[in-house]
Amino acid sequence: MRGVRTGALAAALLAALSGCGSVQEREDAAADTVLRFQENLRGPDTTRGCAQLAPGTRDELEQTAELPCPRALSDAGLPTAVDVRAVDVYGRQARVVTTRDTLFLSSFPGGWKITAAGCTERPEMPYQCLVKGG
Amino acid sequence: MKPIWRFLRGNGLxxxxxxxxxxxxxxxxxxGHAEFNNHLIAEQLHxxxxxxxxxxxxxxxxVTENWQSEYLQFFLYIFGTVWLLQKGSPESKELDKAGLETDEExxxxxYAKHDSPRWASAGGVRQAWYSRSLGILMCTLFVLSWLAQSVTGVAAYNEEHLRELQAPISWLQYLGAADFWNRTLQNWQSELLAVGSMAIFSVYLRxxxxxxSKPVGSAHSSTGVEGG
Incomplete structure (x- = not known):
């Protein structure tokens, strides 16, 4: 019994160390977050979309637009899509590529939050994003 | 002397x-935890x-970038000192002993003694393997820890890149990346400096x-003489 417990503990530790144990689950969760975010953007009230933004991103959006978040998010002109094409998760950060957009996410206690959206790739430089943190 | 004290004395190093x-x-x-969180907090992340x-x-x-360089250092030192000599250094063999030496030596x-390890007199593959076991172990640990550095390095690199809104790269791309070679070479240079300076300083200092070290009264020119 002790051997089984030790084996299970070693397997869990190895999985955690290698980051392999829950990568699929985390990728799925990141993709779900983006799909819900895009669904929230399509509706008339983007309050729920604002709740999905990381605190720094929300602050920056409100300060730049000088508007409350729901208004600023509606005005940001973010593209919406229904299909996820690729998900990359490394540690506590993720990138989700949809058919029309690329979004960056970070892990928070309640799950994934969006740190940047409406992003366009630039060679040798960071993505250019319509919404991002400061 | 109590057994515990005898054990501590015999294994102190x-x-x-x-x-x-x-x-x-x-x-x-x-x-590292404090520094990692400083970055996250500065970017208003959790x-x-x-x-x-x-x-x-x-x-x-x-952790692994330092481990690999330490094991490389010891592998090179163990393997290199078979062939490479340094006149006057206690880290070197005598100048006429370069190479694998005779079975008798x-x-x-x-020529194995009664208390020699069994595989020293076994002959064949076992003897050949045991004759190189220390170098093989150090080389294996170096390769494994360098591999671990590359795998954990690409994950850490990509995590940082995603935080900075940059695209992640593959493991193969990372093997050619500046980050991988900067981490690797900054450790290699310090290990090689330490070994090289130890070899030459020990010629003149005690x-x-x-x-x-050589015994304090040993001549600067005497090679392969260790004190203690």
């Missing part, structure tokens, strides 16, 4: 360095717990009582 290693690793973890940090690729790559085969 391993125990002292083993304890020092654990304490230094703990200190590295504490400092900080990680100490336990969570120990499982990050950031901590793992910082190495107490191999029929540490009384240390087996890594």
């Amino acid at each position: 391993t125990l002292a360095f083993g304890t020092g290693f654990v304490l230094a690793l703990a200190g590295q973890a504490i400092a 900080p990680v717990s100490f336990g969570g940090y120990l499982l990050t690729s950031d901590f793992a790559v910082d 190495q107490k191999l085969g029929r 540490q009384r009582g240390s087996p890594e």
